[in-house]
Amino acid sequence: MSATSLTLPPLPVDPSIDHEIQAIVSGASTAETCNTDLAAGPWNFDDRPGYGPGSSMGDVIPVGSPRQGELPVEYREASPDELDARVRAAKEKLGGRVMILGHFYQREEVVRHADYVGDSFQLANAAKAHPEAEAIVFCGVHFMAETADLLSTPEQAVILPNLAAGCSMADMADIDQVEECWEQLAEIYGDMDAPDADGLVPVIPVTYMNSSAAIKGFVGRHGGIVCTSSNAQTVLEWAFERGRRVLFFPDQHLGRNTAKAMGVTLEQMPMWNPRKPLGGASAGELENARVILWHGFCSVHRRFTVDQIEKARAEHPGVRVIVHPECPMAVVDAADESGSTDYIRRAIEGAAEPTTFAIGTEVNLVQRLAADNPQHTIFCLDPVVCPCSTMYRIHPGYLAWVLEGLVNGEVLNRITVPQDVADPARLALERMLAAKPPAAPASAWENAS
Ligand code: 13P
Numbered sequence: 001m002s003a004t005s006l007t008l009p010p011l012p013v014d015p016s017i018d019h020e021i022q023a024i025v026s027g028a029s030t031a032e033t034c035n036t037d038l039a040a041g042p043w044n045f046d047d048r049p050g051y052g053p054g055s056s057m058g059d060v061i062p063v064g065s066p067r068q069g070e071l072p073v074e075y076r077e078a079s080p081d082e083l084d085a086r087v088r089a090a091k092e093k094l095g096g097r098v099m100i101l102g103h104f105y106q107r108e109e110v111v112r113h114a115d116y117v118g119d120s121f122q123l124a125n126a127a128k129a130h131p132e133a134e135a136i137v138f139c140g141v142h143f144m145a146e147t148a149d150l151l152s153t154p155e156q157a158v159i160l161p162n163l164a165a166g167c168s169m170a171d172m173a174d175i176d177q178v179e180e181c182w183e184q185l186a187e188i189y190g191d192m193d194a195p196d197a198d199g200l201v202p203v204i205p206v207t208y209m210n211s212s213a214a215i216k217g218f219v220g221r222h223g224g225i226v227c228t229s230s231n232a233q234t235v236l237e238w239a240f241e242r243g244r245r246v247l248f249f250p251d252q253h254l255g256r257n258t259a260k261a262m263g264v265t266l267e268q269m270p271m272w273n274p275r276k277p278l279g280g281a282s283a284g285e286l287e288n289a290r291v292i293l294w295h296g297f298c299s300v301h302r303r304f305t306v307d308q309i310e311k312a313r314a315e316h317p318g319v320r321v322i323v324h325p326e327c328p329m330a331v332v333d334a335a336d337e338s339g340s341t342d343y344i345r346r347a348i349e350g351a352a353e354p355t356t357f358a359i360g361t362e363v364n365l366v367q368r369l370a371a372d373n374p375q376h377t378i379f380c381l382d383p384v385v386c387p388c389s390t391m392y393r394i395h396p397g398y399l400a401w402v403l404e405g406l407v408n409g410e411v412l413n414r415i416t417v418p419q420d421v422a423d424p425a426r427l428a429l430e431r432m433l434a435a436k437p438p439a440a441p442a443s444a445w446e447n448a449s
């Protein structure tokens, strides 16, 4: 066959997300999402209206919701020192009226202003635990702000400083695809609500926190539950007490790594690719499945490899390798430990002797841990320093803008989950919060800086 005779049909294009991400999701591109443009101000590449690339593509932007307009020039052109001073001044004026939450992956210039810093489970708890704050400014990504809106009171405004701060993994499962998957599974398993002789329904849907509110709502309506990387095993145990199988989305790696550690074999974990009939699995594979894994992944954690671990061990004998469970299975298997962002923080801070750590997670966190723990040698396994491009969109300029807006009585970039989605989504979250808590302390780390 000549090279020119192969013509691939054009990919269906969803206008709500970046074409590159769609190409990566569909397998048409093996490109990385790491991009040197990230060193620039996000306004240099967030030039389109709407939620922007990397946001939760499964969400149809609700009518009347705010769109990310161009950041006013006074913020774009302000020096880092000026922005820092303006954030501090606005925060001081607002006092207890505002609470700033910062995910561990946020850049240092943002984290220093956060009242609480934590992983996604801890920040969800922090949002729930502070009904006194009129506004919660969430320095993280879209699904985290949605979760804060679900868990906070209706009077509280949850603000995402840059609406284009999404999560490309959350984009990989949209509600239409999940509904379609559920219908196809019902053709194989029959009535999805009917318990068998052991009292187990055919499938319990489990969604990773990194998913849109619409997906959490789906899970809530179908007897399912949310998990985070800090409680995935607890949640799977909860699900197996109620269902014969689990449909786990969107992160195949967290699902596979967690279920494998619980003794589920790889043969019992077929993959569901939403672009293929029956997800690309056979009816027999689905019949024997214990965990059906959605074909999603994190572009940041996918970068880590076994070769990097071997190199770290060769260059640093005795190195302790800890990776996030969003890394591929071979990487988690080759590491010494795996755990959530807070697990990684506690492991480092709890090491009594000076230790060399090689870490497989987002680089902003690794660099901060290295700076905060000079008694240890800490480096990122990935030699290409690449932050999560969507977390990185929370530039201090956006933070200053929304805080000064609050000072002036204006609520900018409010994230509101529509009521019909919010009720079942909250149910799925509450099931998670009521499940046995993770072994680690569940509270976010109160920022002393
Ligand atoms: P944590 O739940 O560990 O904070 O992880 C969130 C995340 O997005 C990791 O990529």
Ligand code: SF4
Pocket (backbone or CB within 6 Å): 141, 166, 167, 168, 169, 170, 210, 298, 299, 300, 301, 326, 362, 388, 389, 390, 391
């Ligand atoms: Fe999403 Fe990955 Fe970024 Fe986490 S690191 S927010 S999973 S894209």
